[in-house]
Amino acid sequence: MDRSAGKIDLNNDMKIFLIGFMGSGKTTLGRKLAARMNYEFIDLDHKLEQQVELSIAEYFTLFGEDAFRKLEKDVLRRTPYPENAVISTGGGLPCYYDNMDWMKANGTVVYLKLAPKTLADRLENGKEERPLLQDKHGDALVAFIEQKLAERENFYSQANIVADGLSLTAEKLEEILGFNN
Ligand code: S3P
Numbered sequence: 452m453d454r455s456a457g458k459i460d461l462n463n464d465m466k467i468f469l470i471g472f473m474g475s476g477k478t479t480l481g482r483k484l485a486a487r488m489n490y491e492f493i494d495l496d497h498k499l500e501q502q503v504e505l506s507i508a509e510y511f512t513l514f515g516e517d518a519f520r521k522l523e524k525d526v527l528r529r530t531p532y533p534e535n536a537v538i539s540t541g542g543g544l545p546c547y548y549d550n551m552d553w554m555k556a557n558g559t560v561v562y563l564k565l566a567p568k569t570l571a572d573r574l575e576n577g578k579e580e581r582p583l584l585q586d587k588h589g590d591a592l593v594a595f596i597e598q599k600l601a602e603r604e605n606f607y608s609q610a611n612i613v614a615d616g617l618s619l620t621a622e623k624l625e626e627i628l629g630f631n632n
């Protein structure tokens with residue numbers, strides 16, 4: 452675990468943003484963490500879909516990626532967050548506009564880090580709802596993830612906490628965050 456990015460002041464940081472590549476387990480872990488801590492769970496991809504009444508795949512097809520990035524930036528900023536919340540974010544969100552700075556200014560950011568091959572194995576069956584992965588299989592899927600991760604790592608690694616997504620449990624994360632001593 453790397454907590455060198457700064458001291459975590461829990462009195463001010465009651466919003467916990469989970470970031471990481473598609474398939475890193477942000478939603479699953481986020482739900483569990485929120486339940487343990489009695490926090491509200493918010494899935495920003497889901498908020499966006501509710502707002503436009505379209506799936507993300509449909510939105511990409513109709514309006515393209517640039518429009519999607521702008522919309523996800525707006526959803527990040529305009530969602531009315533409760534004081535205490537665990538928030539899962541879309542895999543690309545930290546890498547566009549100043550979204551990473553905004554999240555760090557408004558909460559604690561946790562990066563769930565996983566190797567490309569592990570992500571590819573997990574994603575092989577979840578591609579339909581993920582427009583960036585459609586038509587990519589096997590080695591081509593691994594290569595795509597390696598390349599995208601390399602591009603995104605600079606952003607992801609600015610998180611307050613970088614955690615090994617493979618071994619991380621909600622209980623462990625609660626402990627790292629200082630809620631379960
Ligand atoms: C994306 C990740 C997706 C979703 C969109 C784009 C990305 O979210 O926001 O398909 O660019 O990595 P998940 O990480 O929740 O799959």
